[in-house]
Amino acid sequence: MVFPGTWSDRDCAHAVLDVLQEPVRYIDHREQSVDGLELVILPGGFSYGDYLRCGAIARFAPVMEAVADFANRGGLVLGICNGFQILQEARLLPGALLRNASCEFRCEWVHLRVEQSNSAFTLDSRPGQVLRIPISHGEGNFFADPDTLDAIERNGQVVFRYCGPDGRVTADANPNGSLHNIAGIANARGNVVGMMPHPERACEPLLGSDDGLAIFRSAIHALARVPA
């Protein structure tokens, strides 16, 4: 998916096309349909300059109605960074992402603990597994009101938490002030996932880590299991 201001679309395409050898199509924000696609990725960036709120304008782009239909039919949707913000603005995922508690833009490697392997994007991982993936954001501070947060935790919708290299979830490992160290969540059905870290930037050893591939591979395996 490419909105004006999206900047990580080619990195995502590189991970899926060049590394995993799966076909890729760039979707323009003015398109009316996502028919024929099996997986929609909303990459990172600063859609529409992040004016008003991150993702607030992109959420009303013409193509987003088709994406919402696709998601509601069970289609696989992955929102990364700004894509996560857009999915929340579109109410396809709960909560919101506030400015980092430090008020600083954070661009660094973090460790993520996989919390559950039920989502389409963590099928290949096991709970407790630690992934090393970079973040790059100024507004990734996950917030939800207490009832929503309880529901997300109870339903097992927390997919990734910031942790130390040993997998321990601590305040020190939290780069942005997110409640419960939440780095990524799924919808109740598990077909829509949003995450602040950038798996597409950790897809080859040359980049410092290929731990991000597990996320894209899981989606491919999920699709193979249940033909579209």
Next chain:
Amino acid sequence: MRYRAEVFVTLKPVVNDPAGLTIRGGLHTLGFDSVTEVRAGKYLVLTLDETDATQARARVDAMAKQLLANAVIEDYRVELEPESPSPLTGEGRGGGS
């Protein structure tokens, strides 16, 4: 009729406001020790043509709910008044047009 609507968007009281905390820190550094709290928000001014004030308020309310504020984290308040004539051109309020 032309109206001017001011929309104040603020984070809900339960939502932490890192920007406000940072601004408060800056004020304390400058010696303004009496400041106990700062909340940062957004201020939007809209000019719109509607048949009457009730209709204008309803439209701005709808805009705030749909786009201008995110109900998950933000509250909003609207102040509405007939557009004052511009001191330079005399355009604006009524004018018989």
